[in-house]
Amino acid sequence: MTFLGVLGFLVALTIFIIVVSGMITSGEPSDEVVALQNANITERIAPVGQVVTDPSMLKVAAASEEDDRSAEEIVGGLCAGCHTGGVLGAPKSGDKAAWQPRLNERGVDGLIASVVNGRGQMAAKAGDPSLSEDQIAASVKLMLKNAGLGQ
Numbered sequence: 001m002t003f004l005g006v007l008g009f010l011v012a013l014t015i016f017i018i019v020v021s022g023m024i025t026s027g028e029p030s031d032e033v034v035a036l037q038n039a040n041i042t043e044r045i046a047p048v049g050q051v052v053t054d055p056s057m058l059k060v061a062a063a064s065e066e067d068d069r070s071a072e073e074i075v076g077g078l079c080a081g082c083h084t085g086g087v088l089g090a091p092k093s094g095d096k097a098a099w100q101p102r103l104n105e106r107g108v109d110g111l112i113a114s115v116v117n118g119r120g121q122m123a124a125k126a127g128d129p130s131l132s133e134d135q136i137a138a139s140v141k142l143m144l145k146n147a148g149l150g151q
C-alpha cells in the first residue's frame with residue numbers, strides 16, 4: 001500500500017466513525033426534554049417556605065384557618081379535658097353548685113370574658129387561639145345549660 005493509500009484509508013475511517021457516532025448519539029436534547037429538565041431544576045431549587053408580608057394575604061390565611069366546630073364539639077373535646085374532672089380547680093361540668101356563684105358574680109357575659117381573656121389556671125381562649133369569641137360564647141352557654149343554668 002502506498003503512503004497516500006494509507007492516508008486515504010485513515011481519512012475514510014475517520015469520516016465513517018464521525019457518521020456512526022452521529023447516528024448512535026441523539027445530539028441536542030429535544031425541546032420537551034429541556035423543558036422537563038428545567039421544570040425539575042426549578043422544583044429542586046424552589047424555596048421551602050414563603051414569607052407573606054401583604055396584610056390582606058395574612059387575613060385570607062387567617063380566615064381559611066378558622067374552624068367551624070360547634071359548641072358541642074368544643075365543650076365535649078377541649079373544655080371537657082379540664083371541666084369534666086375539675087382539673088386545676090375548674091368548676092365541674094353539670095355541677096350546678098359550682099357554677100351558680102360564678103354566674104351570680106359575673107353574669108353570662110362576665111363568664112364568657114373569663115374564657116376569652118383567661119382566668120386563673122385557664123389560659124385565654126382555653127388555650128386554643130383559633131376559637132372565635134362566638135364559639136366561646138356558645139360553649140359557655142352550653143356549659144351553663146349542662147349545669148342546669150341555661151336561659
Ligand code: HEC
Pocket residue numbers: 074075078079080081082083087088089090091102106110111112114115119120121122123125126127136139140143
Ligand atoms: C386547662 C384546663 C381548662 C380548659 C381546657 C378549660 N377550662 Fe375553663 N376553667 C379552668 C379553670 C382552672 C377554671 C377556674 C378558674 C378560676 O376561677 O380560677 C375555669 C373556669 C371556667 C369558667 C368560669 C370562669 C369564671 O369567670 O368564673 C368558664 C365559664 C369556663 N372555664 C369555660 C370554659 C370553656 C367554655 C372551655 C372550653 C372552650 C374551658 N373552660 C376550657 C380550666 C380549664
